[in-house]
Amino acid sequence: MKERLHSIQISILIYMIQNQIVLFSLPRLTAESYGTNGWLGLIFIYVLVNINIMLIAIIYKMGKGKSIFEIIETMIPKWVMLPVYLFIIGTWIGMASMVMKMYILIIKMFFFPGVPVTLFIVLITYLCFLLLKGGIYHISKASVLFFILTIWMIFLFIYLIPEFDFTRFTTFYLKGNTDFMIGSVHVYSAFLGFEISILFFHMVEKKWTKSIFIGNLMNMSIYCIITFLGYGFFSFNQLLNDIYPVITMLEYIEIPFLARVENLIFSFLAFRVILTIVIYYWGAQQICRNINSRLKPNYWMLIILTVGIFISLIPETLFDVEKWLDRISYFAIGIAWLLPLFVLCILYFQNLMNRGNSDAN
Amino acid sequence: MGLFRTIVKKMFLSNDTEDVNQHSALKLQSYEKASYQKTLAEIEDSFDLVQRSFFQEHIHIIYFDSLVDSQKLEWEILAPLRKTSVNNLEEFFQQSLCKPVYSQQEIINGLLDGYVAMFVGQDAYLINVSGLEERSITESATETVINGPHDSFNEAIKTNVSLIRRRVRSSRLRMVKLSVGEISKTKVLLIYIEGIADPHSVNDLKKRIQAIKIDSITDSNVLIQILDDHPNSPFPQFYTTERPDVAVAKLYDGKIIGLVDDSPNIFCTPSSFFDFFKSPDDYNQRWILGTGLRILRYIALILTLVFTAFYVSITTYHYEMVPQSLLQSIMQSRSKVPFPPLIEAIFLELVIELLREAGARLPTKIGQTIGIVGGIVIGQAAVEAGITSNILIIVVAVSAIASFVVPNYIMSSSIRMVRFLFIIMAGFLGNIGIVFTLGLLSIHLSGLTNLNSPYLMPISPTFFKDWLDSIVRGPFYKIKKQPVLSKKLQNEGEREN
Numbered sequence: 016m017k018e019r020l021h022s023i024q025i026s027i028l029i030y031m032i033q034n035q036i037v038l039f040s041l042p043r044l045t046a047e048s049y050g051t052n053g054w055l056g057l058i059f060i061y062v063l064v065n066i067n068i069m070l071i072a073i074i075y076k077m078g079k080g081k082s083i084f085e086i087i088e089t090m091i092p093k094w095v096m097l098p099v100y101l102f103i104i105g106t107w108i109g110m111a112s113m114v115m116k117m118y119i120l121i122i123k124m125f126f127f128p129g130v131p132v133t134l135f136i137v138l139i140t141y142l143c144f145l146l147l148k149g150g151i152y153h154i155s156k157a158s159v160l161f162f163i164l165t166i167w168m169i170f171l172f173i174y175l176i177p178e179f180d181f182t183r184f185t186t187f188y189l190k191g192n193t194d195f196m197i198g199s200v201h202v203y204s205a206f207l208g209f210e211i212s213i214l215f216f217h218m219v220e221k222k223w224t225k226s227i228f229i230g231n232l233m234n235m236s237i238y239c240i241i242t243f244l245g246y247g248f249f250s251f252n253q254l255l256n257d258i259y260p261v262i263t264m265l266e267y268i269e270i271p272f273l274a275r276v277e278n279l280i281f282s283f284l285a286f287r288v289i290l291t292i293v294i295y296y297w298g299a300q301q302i303c304r305n306i307n308s309r310l311k312p313n314y315w316m317l318i319i320l321t322v323g324i325f326i327s328l329i330p331e332t333l334f335d336v337e338k339w340l341d342r343i344s345y346f347a348i349g350i351a352w353l354l355p356l357f358v359l360c361i362l363y364f365q366n367l368m369n370r371g372n373s374d375a376n
Numbered sequence: 377m378g379l380f381r382t383i384v385k386k387m388f389l390s391n392d393t394e395d396v397n398q399h400s401a402l403k404l405q406s407y408e409k410a411s412y413q414k415t416l417a418e419i420e421d422s423f424d425l426v427q428r429s430f431f432q433e434h435i436h437i438i439y440f441d442s443l444v445d446s447q448k449l450e451w452e453i454l455a456p457l458r459k460t461s462v463n464n465l466e467e468f469f470q471q472s473l474c475k476p477v478y479s480q481q482e483i484i485n486g487l488l489d490g491y492v493a494m495f496v497g498q499d500a501y502l503i504n505v506s507g508l509e510e511r512s513i514t515e516s517a518t519e520t521v522i523n524g525p526h527d528s529f530n531e532a533i534k535t536n537v538s539l540i541r542r543r544v545r546s547s548r549l550r551m552v553k554l555s556v557g558e559i560s561k562t563k564v565l566l567i568y569i570e571g572i573a574d575p576h577s578v579n580d581l582k583k584r585i586q587a588i589k590i591d592s593i594t595d596s597n598v599l600i601q602i603l604d605d606h607p608n609s610p611f612p613q614f615y616t617t618e619r620p621d622v623a624v625a626k627l628y629d630g631k632i633i634g635l636v637d638d639s640p641n642i643f644c645t646p647s648s649f650f651d652f653f654k655s656p657d658d659y660n661q662r663w664i665l666g667t668g669l670r671i672l673r674y675i676a677l678i679l680t681l682v683f684t685a686f687y688v689s690i691t692t693y694h695y696e697m698v699p700q701s702l703l704q705s706i707m708q709s710r711s712k713v714p715f716p717p718l719i720e721a722i723f724l725e726l727v728i729e730l731l732r733e734a735g736a737r738l739p740t741k742i743g744q745t746i747g748i749v750g751g752i753v754i755g756q757a758a759v760e761a762g763i764t765s766n767i768l769i770i771v772v773a774v775s776a777i778a779s780f781v782v783p784n785y786i787m788s789s790s791i792r793m794v795r796f797l798f799i800i801m802a803g804f805l806g807n808i809g810i811v812f813t814l815g816l817l818s819i820h821l822s823g824l825t826n827l828n829s830p831y832l833m834p835i836s837p838t839f840f841k842d843w844l845d846s847i848v849r850g851p852f853y854k855i856k857k858q859p860v861l862s863k864k865l866q867n868e869g870e871r872e873n
Binding site: 021023024027122126127130135138142145146149153155156157158159160161163164269271272273274275276278279282283285286289 | 693694696697698699700702805806807808810811812814815816818819820821822823830832835836837838840
């Protein structure tokens, strides 16, 4: 049987690969970007992300399941596209490295100040190597297990309900010293990861595109629940002053035999972080393979992982990493929008040319 | 003689399947002709070898005394031979169960299977009078159930087949006979139900078994390790059982079962990780209880893997995670212990493993004594001597008990072994170490396959309908008769054919 990605697997994969490292600062980000009751801004971003996904779905439908490389390279030679490919590869490897470094620095800052960063980098890269070695089917299968290992954590937030108070929401909507555009980009980066699905076309079962929407909806639900809880847990000013409000919220959770579960939950978040990193590496590997298919995929994988490790070693402080991640996120968002639009334009011209040819015949 | 040969050939050919036809055809193409002298030369130094001649050395018979049933031998061969004359041999052949054999190799194989080799001039025949001693059908010692059938397989393949046949009264039950081992020539029988099992999988398994180049196999557990897709994994990939009711249930699920001669364990494929957490008892009681038991086993799995590791992690790095009410007793318990939690835990886990291994190897009565000595004397003494803490003893005991809840012994042993990695990683990196190992384990498990079928079916890839008879034990009116993947594979196979 030729292995294919099933719709449920795709939904879970999309949910798992979306960049959840931003989740821990999401209540603050929405407060900074949209002001009071800023959690409502998530809905606006969700709609934008759905439009972005729709573009991918349209490409799949118009391209009749052909891979984007096939579509692009029927009109534009590979060497012309090379700089674009290299830019995408660089951005995706950079994104993966920075997500990894950010996660490591946060975990080091909060829980393991004495453990060297390189050890964490090696461990995470090793897991990425194992996943990449197995290909997308292995990644998708592992994502289901990772999903089961992480989804239970959402129920821990029930313990915060006694602390929740609607009066903290205030009666004002979207008021405050806000930075709508830049803030929106930051919030949008929390949804990134889904754009890699543009490379899934020839590996999926039919009618898979709705799975991307479902995956994104699952992610949005988690974001909404946690951000909403954050607005009822902290006052607006507290939210603005706490870098990682979700970690602070978790510190208050106490169950009969466990307290201060934030480090446990943050550790479990590694599964989602690993999948985000892996999927960006995998995307980069696919483009590398398209550039030079003669080199074995495993060599590409090793090159990409090595480059990833080196990039992640460059920024040293959390502040630097955030700055790098911000910039790379801009590029990644640009790719998420422009790549599908570009492919759509090519498809449109191809259709026009095909129609012209059939008329001439 | 010619008439006799035709009759016997017809009897022989009509009895068997396509495989045998092909097999015989191949043999006829290139064989070393069977002869009395060659046979004697090949097996001359055997103490149980018997050779007899009749009618002034016109007929010779050879057999192994230890492999034949002496009564059958008397009734089927010796007595009729005494009564007949050399001119009247055809009558004897018509009455007896003999089949003509052409190749020397076939004669040797037959003799080793308990047949009598008969040489009449240039012709050779095999007569089945085998009478191997076998253990009676008893209750399984490793897979006990409270409700349900209590019979189990034994070492005789024929008896095992009869236990399956009496449960599957269908003409669609197919059997493929194979042989493994250049020297041992161990019989392997693949059984499946036509129309339910995936034909691709049957062919694949057949090819794999035929491709095995090995001198001997001693048990089905050896064979499955050779057949494994991932031989370096600590996890068993083929499900094995001693219980005919389980074997038959697997057949109805569209799986293939394999019987190995001289082994009471049958293997079953394609198997999934969750098969190892099922017990026949789940089906013999109310579905709610069955489901509860299954969930209990998954909780046991988690406890076995991470409970001790979590203790090590918390007492080494994350004391803040202990609620105040519990902190005092943990601190008090650990205050006398001079070792770090990692050493303490590994020491105690090793002691438990030693006790388990000693208990398993010793006779039952002494094994019980070992349990008492280990559990009570060593445990209490270790705490009083300040080598371990009370809390750790509880943690390790819970973890050990949980490991025995897993119904399959091989899976339970694998999980216990993997647990050590969790403990070591927890000792070095705390919670993140546990999570890293959990990640490693998940990646490993999700990459495993059994006969090219994903090991984590039906969780990953996800087939929700199959969860009712894997993750939980749903009510019978809801359980589908055939798993989704098996049906899918079968449909694909039919389409391709």
